Amino acid sequence: MQKLFREYGVTPFTPMKGLFINAPIFMSFFFAISNMAEKVPSFKTGGAFWFTDLSSPDEFYIFPILCGLTFLITVECNTQDGMEGNPTAGIVKNVSRGFAALSVPLTMGFPQAIFCYWITSNLFSLVYGLVLKAPGVKKFLGVPQIPVAPPTTTPQPSFSLFSAIKQVAEAKAARQAAASSRTEQSKVTEERISSSAVLSQRIKNLEKQVKGRKKNKKR
Incomplete structure (x- = not known):
């Protein structure tokens, strides 16, 4: 395993690099937009459609649902990519699904301005992941193709009521x-x-x- 890591220049903590880069940026935008929603007067009339007041929560809960839905679609489309053969891949995906469901009630009181950034970020991550899965893009960037393991057939139980x-x-x-x-x-x-x-x-x-x-x- 260590020889394989040295050959490809990776470690078990390599996937954490994206989190260490994205998390500070996301948190900076989150606190900055929250502060602006409280102190910038133009946020009260700078929205559109049903969200004209960006400093108040969404009364129709459209933004929280859209946020959780876009995050769930991103998880379903992109989380498993690159984790084939990893026994913790299923656990990570289930935890992400649970977080997507819990994000709706947990974010209902957030200002609508935060959702404008959050949903846009989710859509960007979704498109970014789908583009990187294209074979032409992988070949251009030098990303190796990961062989897909054949599906394992679960043996049927020797005894059943039927x-x-x-x-x-x-x-x-x-x-x-x-x-x-x-x-x-x-x-x-x-x-x-x-x-x-x-x-x-x-x-x-x-x-x-x-x-x-x-x-x-x-x-």
Whole structure:
């Protein structure tokens, strides 16, 4: 693993570089816009459409929902890229989804000016990530193609309620079929026995008749 890191010039903390660069910039804009929303008079009439007053929260909650939605789309489209084979990729994605859902109630009281910057930043991140996923852009920037691992098939459990019920039903049907076949065989056997008994009785009657006729002739 260390040899692989040295070959490509990366470390396990390399993905954190983006966070260390973006986080201070985002926080600077966040506090700057919040301060301007409180102290700059033009923010009260500098908006458009339903958000004319940029210093007040969104009464229709359109901005908080748009902010959470754009962040969720960015997570779904770009978070997994570059994390193939990483066992923590699923955890990171689920945490990001939870943060996207919680961002709606947590940001309802923010000034609308912050959302104008935040949603624009989310859209830029979304487009930026989609562009970097294009094969032509990757080739131009020298980004290696990451092989996609074949999907692993999860083995089916050896026991389930449905299979147990099916096996019981099949066993019951097999027993019924065996019982019916035995009944049919016994009937056939009884019929054969009865027919043979009748035949033997007829033969005995014929023998008696023949003997009786012989006696009569002798007389």
